[in-house]
Amino acid sequence: MTRTRGDGRATAPPDGPAAATKAVDTPAPDPRVARSRERVLGVALDLVVERGIAGASIEAIAARSGVAKTTIYRQWPHQAALVMDAFRSIAPDPPIPDTGTLRGDLVVLLGGFAEALGRGRSGVLMAALIDAAQRDADFAHVHAQEVLRRHQPVLVVLARGRDRGELPAGVDLDELVDRLAGPIFHRRFISGLPPDRDFGERMAIAALGAG
């Protein structure tokens, strides 16, 4: 995966989640730029929720926001980068917990994730991103980058737990991430029930095999 694109695009490094909450981190931007950026992101969110990715083209976003296409393209190289930033604007990175136990850390992380996915528009955006990633190279790229970023906190607490002897030495951490987060996605997108904090906490405990 191209962790460094070198194209000057405002993608956050997957290994620095705490510093990467905002995709553009130039200091003290022109307030007009910041305002138009916010308007563009808000319109992008609205259009994806209402019409899906196909209905949220740069053209459609420019038309509804009143921000010129050239201005939009100065900040985002393509629709995928813009939609991903819109998603990030409503789904900020969680801090990495450090409760002293793996179980405690996972309960915090999974509870927070389940709550976030069960409420508001982040689930709708995520479904749109997953679908677009199946057939569009730009979306596949930003989706893969975002997954690396999002999994980082879980992998940190899992590695810490393994080093403390709370997991078997040879455990497959990526597979454990699938087991931890998978049920929350499944509940939201397949079973069609909104997950909540309790559900996420139960999934954390179940995946560790401790009741």
Added chain:
Amino acid sequence: MTRTRGDGRATAPPDGPAAATKAVDTPAPDPRVARSRERVLGVALDLVVERGIAGASIEAIAARSGVAKTTIYRQWPHQAALVMDAFRSIAPDPPIPDTGTLRGDLVVLLGGFAEALGRGRSGVLMAALIDAAQRDADFAHVHAQEVLRRHQPVLVVLARGRDRGELPAGVDLDELVDRLAGPIFHRRFISGLPPDRDFGERMAIAALGAG
């Protein structure tokens, strides 16, 4: 959920998966009707994979297949019903296993599901259906019906296992379905790795808490 719609639409009953592999079960249909039906379903699959749901309108399907819109509407009331039948044409219902143990049955079911989702086009179709269900009432309806159908075999083997004492009496079977199938979805759509039979089998065993 409306298990019986009573509109003559060819939806299979969720409680009869074995008899419901084909969405239309009228005996010996006109061969021209069967041929045009197959052509329409094939084109619908191609268009969803290439362009997504928005690019697979009834109009676009009619144009590429050469089958008149009126003919298509005689078989499907709306795009959602047609896309769902296209999905079912490449993702038939599995038989319900009966190996004698819950663990054995789940290994068969989950292994087969992971293999099916990891290969071919069913994953792309599923992502498109999930996304469309977020904002379109017809898609939400066919998606919810399909989930009921697909979960039926798992719920049958889980209930049988519970009755044999292989699960705690008070276990939440719906939540257990999330824990069983969720990791497979997560691997396919989030981690971006194709699940295979081995992965599905490991997830079945892990969810039961038996190593």
